[in-house]
Amino acid sequence: MTKVTIKDVAKVLGVSYATVSRALSGSPEVSAETRKRVLQTCRELGYTTNYVARSMVIKRTEILGLIVSNIDNPFMSELANHIEERARARGYNLMLCNASHDTKQEEQVFQLLAGRQVDGIILFPTTSNSYQSLKPYLSSVPTVFMSENLYDLPVSYIAVDNYRGTHLGTEYLHSLQHRRILYLGRRKGSTTHKHRAQGYIDACREHGMEPDFVDSSYPYSSISAGYQIARNVFAKPLTHTAIFAATDSLAIGVLQAAQEAGIRIPEDISLLGFDDILHAGLPTINLTTIEQPKKTMATMAVDMLLDKIRDSSKGYSHSILTPSLIVRGSCRSLEDV
Amino acid sequence: MTKVTIKDVAKVLGVSYATVSRALSGSPEVSAETRKRVLQTCRELGYTTNYVARSMVIKRTEILGLIVSNIDNPFMSELANHIEERARARGYNLMLCNASHDTKQEEQVFQLLAGRQVDGIILFPTTSNSYQSLKPYLSSVPTVFMSENLYDLPVSYIAVDNYRGTHLGTEYLHSLQHRRILYLGRRKGSTTHKHRAQGYIDACREHGMEPDFVDSSYPYSSISAGYQIARNVFAKPLTHTAIFAATDSLAIGVLQAAQEAGIRIPEDISLLGFDDILHAGLPTINLTTIEQPKKTMATMAVDMLLDKIRDSSKGYSHSILTPSLIVRGSCRSLEDV
DNA sequence: CCTTTCAATGCAAACGTTTGCGTTTATTTA
DNA sequence: TAAATAAACGCAAACGTTTGCATTGAAAGG
Numbered sequence: 001m002t003k004v005t006i007k008d009v010a011k012v013l014g015v016s017y018a019t020v021s022r023a024l025s026g027s028p029e030v031s032a033e034t035r036k037r038v039l040q041t042c043r044e045l046g047y048t049t050n051y052v053a054r055s056m057v058i059k060r061t062e063i064l065g066l067i068v069s070n071i072d073n074p075f076m077s078e079l080a081n082h083i084e085e086r087a088r089a090r091g092y093n094l095m096l097c098n099a100s101h102d103t104k105q106e107e108q109v110f111q112l113l114a115g116r117q118v119d120g121i122i123l124f125p126t127t128s129n130s131y132q133s134l135k136p137y138l139s140s141v142p143t144v145f146m147s148e149n150l151y152d153l154p155v156s157y158i159a160v161d162n163y164r165g166t167h168l169g170t171e172y173l174h175s176l177q178h179r180r181i182l183y184l185g186r187r188k189g190s191t192t193h194k195h196r197a198q199g200y201i202d203a204c205r206e207h208g209m210e211p212d213f214v215d216s217s218y219p220y221s222s223i224s225a226g227y228q229i230a231r232n233v234f235a236k237p238l239t240h241t242a243i244f245a246a247t248d249s250l251a252i253g254v255l256q257a258a259q260e261a262g263i264r265i266p267e268d269i270s271l272l273g274f275d276d277i278l279h280a281g282l283p284t285i286n287l288t289t290i291e292q293p294k295k296t297m298a299t300m301a302v303d304m305l306l307d308k309i310r311d312s313s314k315g316y317s318h319s320i321l322t323p324s325l326i327v328r329g330s331c332r333s334l335e336d337v
Numbered sequence: 338m339t340k341v342t343i344k345d346v347a348k349v350l351g352v353s354y355a356t357v358s359r360a361l362s363g364s365p366e367v368s369a370e371t372r373k374r375v376l377q378t379c380r381e382l383g384y385t386t387n388y389v390a391r392s393m394v395i396k397r398t399e400i401l402g403l404i405v406s407n408i409d410n411p412f413m414s415e416l417a418n419h420i421e422e423r424a425r426a427r428g429y430n431l432m433l434c435n436a437s438h439d440t441k442q443e444e445q446v447f448q449l450l451a452g453r454q455v456d457g458i459i460l461f462p463t464t465s466n467s468y469q470s471l472k473p474y475l476s477s478v479p480t481v482f483m484s485e486n487l488y489d490l491p492v493s494y495i496a497v498d499n500y501r502g503t504h505l506g507t508e509y510l511h512s513l514q515h516r517r518i519l520y521l522g523r524r525k526g527s528t529t530h531k532h533r534a535q536g537y538i539d540a541c542r543e544h545g546m547e548p549d550f551v552d553s554s555y556p557y558s559s560i561s562a563g564y565q566i567a568r569n570v571f572a573k574p575l576t577h578t579a580i581f582a583a584t585d586s587l588a589i590g591v592l593q594a595a596q597e598a599g600i601r602i603p604e605d606i607s608l609l610g611f612d613d614i615l616h617a618g619l620p621t622i623n624l625t626t627i628e629q630p631k632k633t634m635a636t637m638a639v640d641m642l643l644d645k646i647r648d649s650s651k652g653y654s655h656s657i658l659t660p661s662l663i664v665r666g667s668c669r670s671l672e673d674v
Numbered sequence: 675c676c677t678t679t680c681a682a683t684g685c686a687a688a689c690g691t692t693t694g695c696g697t698t699t700a701t702t703t704a
Numbered sequence: 705t706a707a708a709t710a711a712a713c714g715c716a717a718a719c720g721t722t723t724g725c726a727t728t729g730a731a732a733g734g
Contacts (some may be wrong), residue, residue, distance in 0.1 A: 053690035390720035
């Protein structure tokens, strides 16, 4: 396991190790012939460049950090996948960390990535006050948030327009003649959820409907949370004609509870999701939903981060992307009743 | 963005930077009082230790590399999740790389991780000859393969007993009186697929059934591959009473094609999967399948790797885990016909 | 009171690179 | 033919740590 260094190949060739370094990096100062010899012996000796030593002197690691609130979430893993792809395309590696919904752990992994000298960090905040706990470290490494920015905080971010998404979805349900729509999701916590809830509320008001929530003690948007919540809803007689779930995972949980309760979707009740995760499109799920443009978000996030890295004088920038409606089979029109 | 180093805090305190280092690492050689002062000024100045510099001298990075053949695969992301968790629990960080089914890229990311001086690598090989292309680098960093080892290669690995899995599954279908079982999956490529195919073949033979394959030009185990293959199968009259899909993703694709073709599962044909990915358990999918003990595999993989790292004199070790049958609703008994 | 011991700290090398600057040798110019 | 230029390469510092060894000062032992 003992590694061969630049000095080893220099010794074999009888040149200085500076020459080897230059040959390897393609410097024009080294003759074509010695370059060939260097490359040759490097291959023979199995030399591989030690990037941690290299990073010490060039003061870059060419590694990007990615912190997700939880990797279980299929939305996250899809996005992580796209981000990895884009990062590699631009010559960077990714170091993935999981905050597991815990602000304390989020802070810890942020420090850790900073300590590992990553060139930049892409962060999915666990809560809307992640900024506060991360603030002390934010100055030490370029960071872009993947979340809307509620209070004009001095950060760069890219996000989907969540407000517009739920607003759009609510109007869609309204256009299908639904008048009693139940919103299943949290109203607090992350800015994402706040915005989604508000878009629903405003769209309801604008169309003379009364917003109606089901609050729960399940803090995260998992399938099982959706299942548990919906089970309570379905235990009583239905008082709504549609459910707007704040995330697809919740919606899939609703689907599960509905099947158990013998409630048909969309015949007995319509169901609308948000995110458009991979499984929403499966025919046995077939969920109508609001799409987040994941690939675009991923691309823009790493590009924005790289901009910040290359030009640190740059101020804070942000992009808000527009969500769109994907019609599948989980919502029906009440007109043909 | 200029970082404060150990020298900076030493200068402020008027001590040597060796003292600061020792205070930080909790060495008993430094007095309690100076330690307190050091910690204090570190906090004030916002010092964070530079792990890449540290790694240079201690010759460890405390980072583990994980190479997956494709992260899209839900099985992979579940496993990656568990591996990350276990690695962190044992004090290591994870660097995740995607080979995207490409042996060339696999080789490239392996070199890259080695160059970044990761302490060890966990690898899901893309194909059964990944070993050959990786061989030159294998000596430079401890590696454990997540795949069965067909030819007694000198590697450590941990895997599920794929042969036993399909054997078990085939026998289960046989016990439900199925006599014409179609195997949907590849027979070549990775050792995983070879073993699975062989387990099916042998179990068939043992029970006097003729193995029957549907070969395809779709190289990967995705939902869409399963969908495309099954669509062809369902275009003709059914000649089998059960389909054994080599992976759950393929099976879910079959489900999709079946629904489109108006074929009911399990009424018209039974369906058995392999892996037990998260979605297999969803009530609208409800797939009977062979489970890989993912969490156990993840834990054992990082523990095995850490053993190798701590004691490099250790030889090659391996563990083969036993898969188990998870009965849900996609297979029916032909007895009650 | 001198020597020994020990606790606390400082010095400096080392890790494997990159790179500015100096040096050598060969080539060109006047 | 001497001087100037250029091409190719070597020297050594620097990056921010850790750590073996040397040094200091004070307490303890005889």
